[in-house]
Amino acid sequence: MSSEGEGAFHIVDVSLITSGSRRAMLRTRDDVRIEAVYDPAPASVTDTAVVVAHGFTGSADRPAVRRAARAFTARGAAVVTFSFRGHGGSGGLSTVGDREVLDLSAAVRWARELGHARVATVGFSMGGSVVLRHAALDRDTDGRADAVAAVSAPARWYYRGTAPMRRLHWVVTRPAGRLVGRYGFRTRIERRPWDPVPLSPVEAVPLIAPTPLLIVHGDRDPYFPLDHPRMLAGAGDAELWLERGMGHAENAADDELLARIGDWLTRAPGPSAPEPPRA
Template sequence: MTDAPPRPAPLSEPERRRLTTSDGVDLDTALLRGDSSGTAAVVLANGFTGTWRNPGTKRVARHLLGIADVMTFDFRGHRESGGLCTVGNLEVHDVEAVVAHLRERGYTRIATVGFSMGAAVVVRHAAMFGGVRAVVAVSGPSMWYYRGSRRMRLLHFGVERPVGRWFLRVARKVRVIDTDWDPVPPDPTELAPRVSPAPLLVVHGDADAYFPVEHAHRLHDAAREPKELWIEPGMGHAERAVTPECAARVAQWLQPSLAPAEPAP
């Protein structure tokens, strides 16, 4: 880690682009350009019902722009993206479409940062596809079908019941599948060991109303080195709970992984 965190950068006008995933879903994406050399990029993956337009996402992006360009997007089934949300399963193809697009544009050093559902997705993506320099999982679940908190019981009601899916579609602009997973995909803890050799940072708040800190410990314990765990005092859930100070430290943590390779002597 470097001595001082990068300073936040002003947000540029987002470069909007439609991408198509390998399974044919149309994604709404936004590329923000920072002060990097032009070959480093960070992919930001929002939580369930989140969007690249969220103030919390933009706040994190401002700090990351000090070290890299930032590309964020709306997952399938969210707002102007096509398809249906599968709540963490097929969304790995969304992240891979964004990463592949960045590679096509000449970015050679790419990291992923995910929040809540997005945290599960970036862990699974790194394990299944590889090719990223570092992974940050913020407020992520360690297992599927967790119902141990009131917020998660409400979320499951929204996903599993017709009236809940209607509410998500009308109030949150999220369209969710109405079928069960078949087969059930490996959960983040099962795939965490395969993130290595990319470093994994697990960030979790001790005031998270969705997933208690045990989820962070399980995910971190399952992963191989290099890995790091931050339990943030007083922090709530996902992108909206990430403070500017925490976002700056995440950028600082990512910076070595995104730095150009030292020239050979």
């Protein structure tokens, strides 16, 4: 696997879902078809479009992703959701956070094609690692993010310190696990290991400034303990919200948190949420 890609982004086809909403097939720089959905803002409150990057085994049509999209449009933003390669109706194979940067870049460029001068990105879990790496690597005018929020993101690769992460590594690295991923989770996974190993999330953070950066993490996350968000926030200029009682990623983000994230993405960053007490 490699993060390098060639070729130009373009839209394969676009269809109307509802009045103003569109579903498109985008093509990435490395020629992978990516399904994407655009939901316009209900009123011209802001020119911001929020691009939502889901977690591993998710997709643009998963209920938690659609709920996040509704929460962000309710805060006045247009929203682009999409399925990473190997997920949902997109083509290709999942590289578990490496070449997915190209998928996000295609979605950001589509948002700008639709007329949005300001595009913010928010990612959950694997998607959180992707928005961080994208903000560090894609500084092009059309592909850049103007604000970035990473929710439940890992700080470093190959983490196996929790039981859920050991199970995930089995799914990704073993033939039987990839079969479970394909038929149990509808996620098609690349069998080849990373070569070279991509820039890690914590290595990406110092390269993001001056783009505003928000790190959000639950104090009951079963995948990544609190040293991950603290490491990310400590690596650069970032705002850190540690959420009391929250679990992992989009499924654990309640409506109140999504509304706060939406406000942060569409307006000036607000104050940090208080850090929970240490055990």
